[in-house]
Each structure stands twice: as structure tokens, then as C-alpha cells.
Amino acid sequence: MTDTLAMPSAPEEQSIGDAYVLRGVTKTYTQKGRTVQALRGIDLEIPRGQLVAVQGPTGGGKSTLLQMLGALDRPTSGSVQMGRNDLSTANDKELAKIRGVEIGFVFQGFNLIPTLSAAENVETAFATNELPRAERRRRSAEALASVGLQDRADHLPAELSGGQQQRVAIARALVKEPTVLLADEPTGALDEGTRDEIMALLEKVWHERLLTVVIVTHDSAVARRAERRLRIKDGAIKEV
Amino acid sequence: MFATYLRRELSNRKKQSIIIAIGMALAIALVILVNGVSAAVKDAETTALSSVNGVGTDITISKTAKPGSGNQRFAFGSGDQSSASDGSTKLSQSTLAAAMGTATYSSSALKKVKAVDGVSAATATLSLRNSTFSGQIAQGSGTSGGGTTGQSGAGGGAPSGASGTGGSGPSSFNVDSFSVAGITPGTTKVGPMSSTELSSGRYLKASDDGTYVTVLDASYAKSESLKVGSTLTMGGKKFTVVGIVKSTSSDSTTASNTYIPLDTAQKLADLDGKVSNIYVSAASAGDVATLKTALEKVLPSVTVNTQADLASSISGSLSTVSTLVANLGTWLSLLVLAAAFLIAVLFTISGVGRRTKEFGTLKAIGWSNGRIVRQVTGESLVNGLIGGAIGTVVGIAAIVIVNLISPTLSTDGATAGAAGGAGAPGGGGGAPGAAQAASSAATAISLHIPFTGGIVLIAVGLAVLGGLIAGAFGGWRAARLRPAEAFRSVA
Numbered sequence: 001m002t003d004t005l006a007m008p009s010a011p012e013e014q015s016i017g018d019a020y021v022l023r024g025v026t027k028t029y030t031q032k033g034r035t036v037q038a039l040r041g042i043d044l045e046i047p048r049g050q051l052v053a054v055q056g057p058t059g060g061g062k063s064t065l066l067q068m069l070g071a072l073d074r075p076t077s078g079s080v081q082m083g084r085n086d087l088s089t090a091n092d093k094e095l096a097k098i099r100g101v102e103i104g105f106v107f108q109g110f111n112l113i114p115t116l117s118a119a120e121n122v123e124t125a126f127a128t129n130e131l132p133r134a135e136r137r138r139r140s141a142e143a144l145a146s147v148g149l150q151d152r153a154d155h156l157p158a159e160l161s162g163g164q165q166q167r168v169a170i171a172r173a174l175v176k177e178p179t180v181l182l183a184d185e186p187t188g189a190l191d192e193g194t195r196d197e198i199m200a201l202l203e204k205v206w207h208e209r210l211l212t213v214v215i216v217t218h219d220s221a222v223a224r225r226a227e228r229r230l231r232i233k234d235g236a237i238k239e240v
Numbered sequence: 241m242f243a244t245y246l247r248r249e250l251s252n253r254k255k256q257s258i259i260i261a262i263g264m265a266l267a268i269a270l271v272i273l274v275n276g277v278s279a280a281v282k283d284a285e286t287t288a289l290s291s292v293n294g295v296g297t298d299i300t301i302s303k304t305a306k307p308g309s310g311n312q313r314f315a316f317g318s319g320d321q322s323s324a325s326d327g328s329t330k331l332s333q334s335t336l337a338a339a340m341g342t343a344t345y346s347s348s349a350l351k352k353v354k355a356v357d358g359v360s361a362a363t364a365t366l367s368l369r370n371s372t373f374s375g376q377i378a379q380g381s382g383t384s385g386g387g388t389t390g391q392s393g394a395g396g397g398a399p400s401g402a403s404g405t406g407g408s409g410p411s412s413f414n415v416d417s418f419s420v421a422g423i424t425p426g427t428t429k430v431g432p433m434s435s436t437e438l439s440s441g442r443y444l445k446a447s448d449d450g451t452y453v454t455v456l457d458a459s460y461a462k463s464e465s466l467k468v469g470s471t472l473t474m475g476g477k478k479f480t481v482v483g484i485v486k487s488t489s490s491d492s493t494t495a496s497n498t499y500i501p502l503d504t505a506q507k508l509a510d511l512d513g514k515v516s517n518i519y520v521s522a523a524s525a526g527d528v529a530t531l532k533t534a535l536e537k538v539l540p541s542v543t544v545n546t547q548a549d550l551a552s553s554i555s556g557s558l559s560t561v562s563t564l565v566a567n568l569g570t571w572l573s574l575l576v577l578a579a580a581f582l583i584a585v586l587f588t589i590s591g592v593g594r595r596t597k598e599f600g601t602l603k604a605i606g607w608s609n610g611r612i613v614r615q616v617t618g619e620s621l622v623n624g625l626i627g628g629a630i631g632t633v634v635g636i637a638a639i640v641i642v643n644l645i646s647p648t649l650s651t652d653g654a655t656a657g658a659a660g661g662a663g664a665p666g667g668g669g670g671a672p673g674a675a676q677a678a679s680s681a682a683t684a685i686s687l688h689i690p691f692t693g694g695i696v697l698i699a700v701g702l703a704v705l706g707g708l709i710a711g712a713f714g715g716w717r718a719a720r721l722r723p724a725e726a727f728r729s730v731a
């Protein structure tokens with residue numbers, strides 16, 4: 001494990017390989033002396049460019065799995081291979097860097113910064129100041145336009161509808177051109193019409209950008225639109 | 241992004257920013273004010289000392305007065321009364337005598353002092369008090385006729401009253417008194433004149449010896465509407481005003497109301513060859529203590545005081561205020577400062593707590609811990625600086641207000657002697673035994689808070705410190721947040 005930080009510079013054999021390979025992944029939470037086995041030995045491969053839906057009851061371990069895929073947390077045991085990086089052994093700093101470069105997140109509650117405008121929220125996705133400021137601005141405006149919100153750039157989240165806020169969040173996830181898009185119940189807080197809109201948008205960016213997309217959802221209508229459906233219950237996974 | 245985010249947080253979370261800023265502002269304003277008042281009181285003490293003893297004076301020599309001495313007697317002779325047409329008798333008598341609490345000693349002491357090694361200059365003065373009794377006594381009352389003796393209250397103040405002593409019509413009397421210092425004409429380098437400057441006329445000069453000329457304190461001259469060329473009765477003699485002096489410190493009066501040639505003073509007070517104070521300049525400032533010992537050996541029956549001795553004996557409202565400011569003020573400002581810092585810390589921590597999901601999200605999308613800590617610290621630093629700015633403005637405003645009001649402190653009590661402070665009630669009323677300390681003058685000193693750049697520096701320093709402390713706690717809290725907090729379910 002000497003090269004965990006090396007970012008895949010997209011050699012040919014990588015782009016056709018698996019985005020993720022999970023082996024025997026468990027996650028145990030201990031809270032106030034009580035332990036919860038959120039994941040109990042997950043084995044899973046997700047090929048590059050796949051659109052995967054993860055379903056299951058509340059408390060089944062969907063969000064926990066997404067945190068493993070998203071480099072947000074390390075498993076209690078097992079390995080999470082993302083491209084060349086092993087997320088189960090990387091340190092916090094390395095995980096943060098992987099998140100900043102490779103992964104786009106979309107949350108159920110949108111998770112926009114309430115005091116920042118739509119455009120500024122998108123700009124927060126540039127975790128470092130590597131790109132010049134003007135370039136970051138330009139790309140943010142472009143990303144907002146791609147989700148149809150160019151005329152809402154200066155609005156605060158509170159001044160936008162739920163669907164619009166989720167679009168801003170999608171623009172924020174995509175502006176840094178990640179290889180993976182992870183969405184945790186992205187339509188959970190939205191009404192039916194808006195839900196379809198957001199799903200259509202996610203499908204569109206998946207097509208256009210050849211992203212690997214993992215969508216956690218309760219909603220079978222949403223799940224039915226995915227290439228592949230997984231079901232997690234009591235920390236165990238199975239194909240549907 | 242850093243600046244934008246910071247600006248947005250401060251302007252969109254105004255309540256929190258305002259509370260933190262107000263706490264800091266209050267504390268910083270208080271620190272500035274307490275600091276300023278302390279400095280002002282210290283200045284006032286210095287001023288009091290130099291106005292009493294002169295700038296170049298290192299040592300003063302005086303003699304402890306016996307309790308009860310210094311009372312004044314009025315001896316009315318027939319020449320002092322005139323009969324009015326209504327039959328009442330008018331009396332007027334002006335007496336010059338040693339001031340309450342002042343003991344005199346032979347002027348030969350000055351020669352001995354000058355002979356001591358290490359004395360660079362010395363001058364002697366005689367502290368006196370002039371009291372004028374004026375009254376009207378109804379005819380038939382038992383106090384007419386020559387040789388009537390009246391006695392004033394405590395030699396100070398201005399007791400006045402009306403009494404129907406005889407029963408056949410009202411009598412009234414009035415006692416007016418002011419301080420008089422007999423000084424060696426031509427001596428301005430050491431002694432009371434050394435801390436004065438001329439506002440008009442001239443100082444006493446050597447040729448004034450034995451003549452009836454006087455130099456007045458500027459504020460006394462003003463209150464009595466006297467100018468150069470006016471005349472003034474002291475000890476029954478008419479004196480011509482030749483000069484008016486004011487204290488070199490704008491906040492203080494001079495040591496005495498009037499100054500007259502020493503030998504004139506001795507003659508009128510019937511104290512030939514007597515002095516009450518000797519002012520000594522040491523040749524070397526480092527040898528004051530040695531010089532004091534040498535002087536005490538030469539003059540065993542008198543009290544020798546250095547400036548340091550005098551400083552510790554300055555009492556009355558000045559030292560009370562000084563102690564109050566030093567103790568209460570310091571503790572109060574420290575307490576408020578600690579409270580403000582605590583408020584800033586608690587609000588910052590709870591602010592981070594409320595933004596758990598926000599910071600978790602930023603971590604989830606790749607922000608480093610360092611970047612988030614910088615953001616939190618930046619916010620609280622700016623909050624502190626805003627508080628500091630407001631506090632500085634409020635503190636300076638408070639200083640300006642205090643300087644406008646210009647509260648007056650008087651150095652009474654131990655410095656009693658020949659009380660010169662206009663309006664100091666019963667100026668001679670101090671315990672006579674304590675009068676040894678300083679030569680004369682209850683000086684009225686107005687408090688003036690000096691404004692310095694140091695004040696702003698203190699404010700900025702405290703603001704930065706408060707901001708950094710709060711930011712450190714907030715940043716520590718933010719750094720510990722897990723990125724998975726982004727997944728916290730919506731409430």
C-alpha cells in the first residue's frame with residue numbers, strides 16, 4: 001500500500017475496469033455501549049459507468065454503504081478498492097483529497113450552505129484553490145446553466161424551491177468533473193413531479209459524462225430506472 | 241471563497257455576530273476607560289506633588305505643628321471700628337498668621353541646609369494664612385469698645401453668621417481667609433515658583449525685599465477679580481499686585497493663593513527670623529536618600545521628606561480614587577473581559593455545533609480540516625475585531641466625556657497646611673499632626689485622561705486575542721467533526 005494517493009490518470013485498462021471492488025466490508029458503530037452492525041460482510045463490484053440503485057428498509061445500512069463508497073469513513077474490516085486506492089487504509093487527509101477530486105455527493109437534504117448564493121455554493125466544490133478564481137467562477141456558472149439555473153445564480157438556497165436546491169447540489173457535485181456520483185435519497189425530500197425531474201437530470205448527466213452513479217433510494221419508481229438494483233437489509237446485500 | 245464565505249456568514253448570522261461583538265466591545269471599552277483613568281490619576285498625583293513642592297524639589301523640610309496651634313485671634317483696636325449713622329459699629333480686621341498645622345522654625349536652618357554636601361539649591365518659605373474679619377455690631381451689644389477679642393472657628397473656611405448678641409438689633413460678621421506664602425524674592429528655580437509660569441506681570445525680584453508687593457495665583461486672582469496693579473490687604477497692609485502666576489500644569493492651581501517677600505511676611509506675622517518650609521534640590525537625583533539622612537543629622541528637630549515620602553502621604557480623594565481605580569477597575573475590567581471571551585467562545589462553539597451538517601458537507605465534498613478551521617477562526621477573528629472597533633469608539637467616547645466633565649480631585653487631608661485650594665471647605669481642618677508631610681496647599685486637580693495610541697493598540701490586541709481564543713475553540717470543535725455528519729438526517 002505505497003501508492004494509495006496516486007490518482008488514476010485514466011490509463012485505458014482502468015477506464016474499462018471496476019470503479020469499486022468491496023471485499024468483506026463490515027461496519028460496526030458503537031454508541032453509548034451499544035454496538036450496531038450496520039454492514040455485515042459486503043462483497044461487491046461496481047463497474048465503471050454503471051448506474052446502480054440501492055434499495056432497502058430504513059436502518060438497513062444504505063447510507064453506511066454510501067459512506068464507504070464515498071471515502072467518508074473507513075470500514076471496521078474488509079477492503080474498499082476505488083480504482084487504485086484502498087479507501088479502508090487511507091488516512092483522513094488522503095480520503096479528503098480523494099473526495100475532493102473523484103467523488104460528487106448529492107444528499108437527501110440538499111446540504112447547501114444557507115448563507116451562500118447558488119453560484120457560490122457550486123464554487124465550494126473546488127476544495128483547493130488550484131484553479132484560478134476566474135476559472136472556478138466560469139465553471140460554476142457553466143455547471144449552474146447545465147442544470148437550468150443560470151438565472152438563479154445569485155439566489156440564496158432559502159429563495160429556491162426544493163427541486164431547484166437539489167439542482168444546485170447536483171451542479172456542485174458535477175462542477176469538479178468527478179468520476180463517481182453518489183446520491184443518498186436525492187428525491188426523498190421532493191414531491192412526485194420534482195422527483196421525476198431530478199431523476200431525469202441524474203440520468204442525463206450519467207449518459208453524458210459516463211459517470212459511475214450510485215443512487216440510494218426507498219422509491220421503487222426511481223430504482224426501476226437504474227441499470228442495476230441492489231437491496232440492503234440488516235447490513236447484508238443482494239441483487240434484485 | 242474564504243472572504244465571500246466569511247462575509248456572508250457574518251452578515252447572514254447577524255444575531256450571533258452582534259452578541260459576540262457587543263460583549264467584546266463592552267469589555268474593550270471598559271479596559272480602555274479603566275486604563276485611561278488609571279493613567280489620569282497617576283498624572284494627577286504627579287501634578288499634585290509638583291504643584292505643592294515645585295518641579296526641582298527633591299526634599300522638603302518642615303516641622304510638626306503642635307495640636308491646636310495656628311488658631312487666629314483678632315484684636316480689635318479703636319482704629320478698626322467706625323460708627324454708622326444708625327448707631328451700629330462696623331469692624332474690619334485683617335490678620336496674617338502661621339497657617340493651621342504649620343509650625344515655624346528659625347531661618348538659620350536654611351544656612352545649615354545649604355552647607356550640607358549634596359545640596360545644590362535650597363530656599364525657605366513661610367506659610368501663612370490671612371484672615372479678614374469684617375462685621376457689623378448693633379449698638380448696645382456687649383462687644384463694642386476696644387480690645388474685644390474674637391476668635392475664628394478653625395482658621396479656615398469662612399464662617400459667617402448673624403447674631404443678636406445684645407438683644408437690641410442684629411449684628412453680623414464674616415471671616416474671609418486665603419493662603420499667603422512668604423518666599424525669597426528672585427528664587428524661581430527651587431521652591432513653589434519652580435512649577436509656575438507667569439501669566440502677567442513679573443515674579444518677585446530681589447529688590448522687592450521688605451516691600452508690600454505680591455504675586456497672585458491665577459485662579460485666585462480670577463475669583464477675586466484682581467489684576468496686576470490692583471491692591472489687596474494682607475495683615476492690615478495694602479499690597480500691590482505685581483504679577484500673576486499659574487501652575488505649569490493646566491490641571492492644577494499653584495501652592496498658595498498669594499506670594500509675598502519673605503521678610504515682609506515675617507514682619508507682618510510677627511515671626512521674625514522664622515520659616516515654615518525649606519525646599520531642597522539635590523545635586524544628584526540618585527543620592528536623595530543619603531541626603532535625607534545627612535539633613536536629618538544637621539536638623540534633628542524637623543521633619544525631612546523626600547518626594548517619595550510625600551507621594552505616599554498624598555491622601556484624600558486622589559488616593560481613594562487611585563486605589564479604587566487600581567483595584568475595582570482592574571478587577572471589573574478583567575471580569576468583564578473574561579466574560580466577553582467566554583461568551584465569544586461559547587457562541588462560537590455553539591455556532592459550530594449548529595453548523596455541524598454544513599461543515600460535514602464541506603468535508604464530504606473535499607474541504608480539508610485546515611480550510612474549515614481557518615474559516616471558523618477567520619469568522620471569530622473578524623467578529624472580535626468588529627467588537628474591538630466598536631469598543632474602541634465607545635471607550636474613546638467615554639474618555640472624551642470624562643475629559644469634558646473633567647471631574648476635580650482634591651488632595652486634602654495630609655497636605656493641609658496653608659490650604660490654598662479655592663473652595664476647599666475648611667481647608668485648614670486636617671489633623672494637625674499629619675501636616676508634617678507636605679508643605680502646603682490642598683490642590684484642586686482636574687482629571688484629564690491622556691489619549692494615546694497605546695489605547696488603540698490595547699483594544700486591537702484584546703480583540704485579536706479574544707477572536708483567536710474563540711476561533712481556536714470553534715476550530716477545534718469543527719476539526720473534530722466527521723465528514724459523515726453530512727448524512728445526518730434532516731430534522
Ligand SMILES: Nc1ncnc2c1ncn2[C@@H]1O[C@H](COP(=O)(O)OP(=O)(O)O)[C@@H](O)[C@H]1O
Binds near residue numbers: 029057059061
Ligand atoms: N454514526 C452512527 N452511530 C451509531 N449508529 C449508526 C450510525 N450511523 C448509522 N448507524 C446505525 O447503523 C444502522 C444503519 O444505518 P444507515 O446506514 O443510516 O441505514 P439507512 O441509510 O439504510 O437507513 C442503523 O441501525 C443506524 O442506527
Ligand SMILES: [Mg+2]
Binds near residue numbers: 063064
Ligand atoms: Mg439513510
